[in-house]
Amino acid sequence: MFDALADRLEAAWKKLRGQDKISQSNIQDALREVRRALLEADVNLQVVKEFISEVEAKAQGAEVIAGVRPDQQFIKIVYDELVQVMGETNVPLVQAQNPPTIVLMAGLQGTGKTTATAKLALHLRKIDRTCLMVATDVYRPAAIEQLVTLGKQIDVPVFEMGSDADPVEIARLGVERGRAEKFDTVIIDTAGRLQIDADMMAELARIKEVVQPHETLLVVDAMTGQEAANLTRTFHEQIGITGAILTKLDGDSRGGAALSVRRISGAPIKFVGVGEKVEALQPFYPDRMASRILG
Numbered sequence: 198m199f200d201a202l203a204d205r206l207e208a209a210w211k212k213l214r215g216q217d218k219i220s221q222s223n224i225q226d227a228l229r230e231v232r233r234a235l236l237e238a239d240v241n242l243q244v245v246k247e248f249i250s251e252v253e254a255k256a257q258g259a260e261v262i263a264g265v266r267p268d269q270q271f272i273k274i275v276y277d278e279l280v281q282v283m284g285e286t287n288v289p290l291v292q293a294q295n296p297p298t299i300v301l302m303a304g305l306q307g308t309g310k311t312t313a314t315a316k317l318a319l320h321l322r323k324i325d326r327t328c329l330m331v332a333t334d335v336y337r338p339a340a341i342e343q344l345v346t347l348g349k350q351i352d353v354p355v356f357e358m359g360s361d362a363d364p365v366e367i368a369r370l371g372v373e374r375g376r377a378e379k380f381d382t383v384i385i386d387t388a389g390r391l392q393i394d395a396d397m398m399a400e401l402a403r404i405k406e407v408v409q410p411h412e413t414l415l416v417v418d419a420m421t422g423q424e425a426a427n428l429t430r431t432f433h434e435q436i437g438i439t440g441a442i443l444t445k446l447d448g449d450s451r452g453g454a455a456l457s458v459r460r461i462s463g464a465p466i467k468f469v470g471v472g473e474k475v476e477a478l479q480p481f482y483p484d485r486m487a488s489r490i491l492g
């Protein structure tokens with residue numbers, strides 16, 4: 198496991214071999230390699246710094262376990278820490294005591310928010326939870342059509358009022374419909390912009406206030422790399438997120454954004470998107486992601 202990291206740590210290990218303790222002086226080269234691996238996996242720089250100092254604190258003074266190579270022991274410490282920071286286990290979607298569970302989707306345009314809305318609805322449908330999707334992106338009429346088309350494809354109804362209505366009102370009435378018709382979950386797709394802007398945030402905040410969602414999920418494109426950290430910080434500070442969906446993990450990305458998102462918001466990543474198809478959604482598992490990040 199972690200052959201790539203093990204290879205690059207090869208030189209650093211020479212200093213660890215034959216030592217009976219992992220100490221500050223014999224670990225520096227190894228930490229530098231881990232730092233480089235994390236940066237290459239697109240973990241945010243500040244997050245990397247904090248992570249490295251935590252690993253250093255954990256590793257220092259660790260007795261080398263008899264029969265275990267210190268390099269393997271060190272990799273285990275790094276891996277365990279990664280898994281721990283990312284939350285250890287999968288955190289499922291919240292389920293409201295009094296349905297419908299209301300899920301608000303947030304994120305920039307192009308991240309895969311609308312696709313993720315349909316993916317989530319299909320996922321829930323497969324476990325016998327009825328879903329209503331609500332289309333509030335009135336700025337891009339194509340987004341409403343996209344959701345309607347996806348809805349037909351997966352046999353999940355869509356509440357929409359065209360592109361002349363007020364998004365906050367659409368969300369409110371969508372939830373009302375969901376409640377009246379006893380849907381189990383209402384998922385609200387919202388407008389995204391190419392960049393964060395004040396109007397978008399204000400509108401999202403108003404929708405959130407009106408519908409009082411049980412989940413506010415930030416959709417983050419794994420290919421965003423370093424920027425995922427700033428994005429998460431802004432959304433979390435201004436809207437407050439309860440979880441995230443990391444999309445486009447079928448691409449080249451090593452998934453370092455997962456670490457940044459979790460670290461910065463404290464909110465768990467609940468699902469990952471692994472393709473354009475509506476079935477391409479998987480629960481997020483911290484251990485699998487840790488392996489991927491370490492390479």
Ligand code: GDP
Nearest residue numbers: 306307308309310311312444445470471472473
């Ligand atoms: P939105 O603007 O955030 O609603 O984004 P869309 O849902 O319209 O998705 C933007 C593009 O990304 C579309 O071409 C999707 O097919 C694609 N996409 C969404 N999720 C994934 C994913 O997990 N993997 C890949 N490869 N493409 C995705």
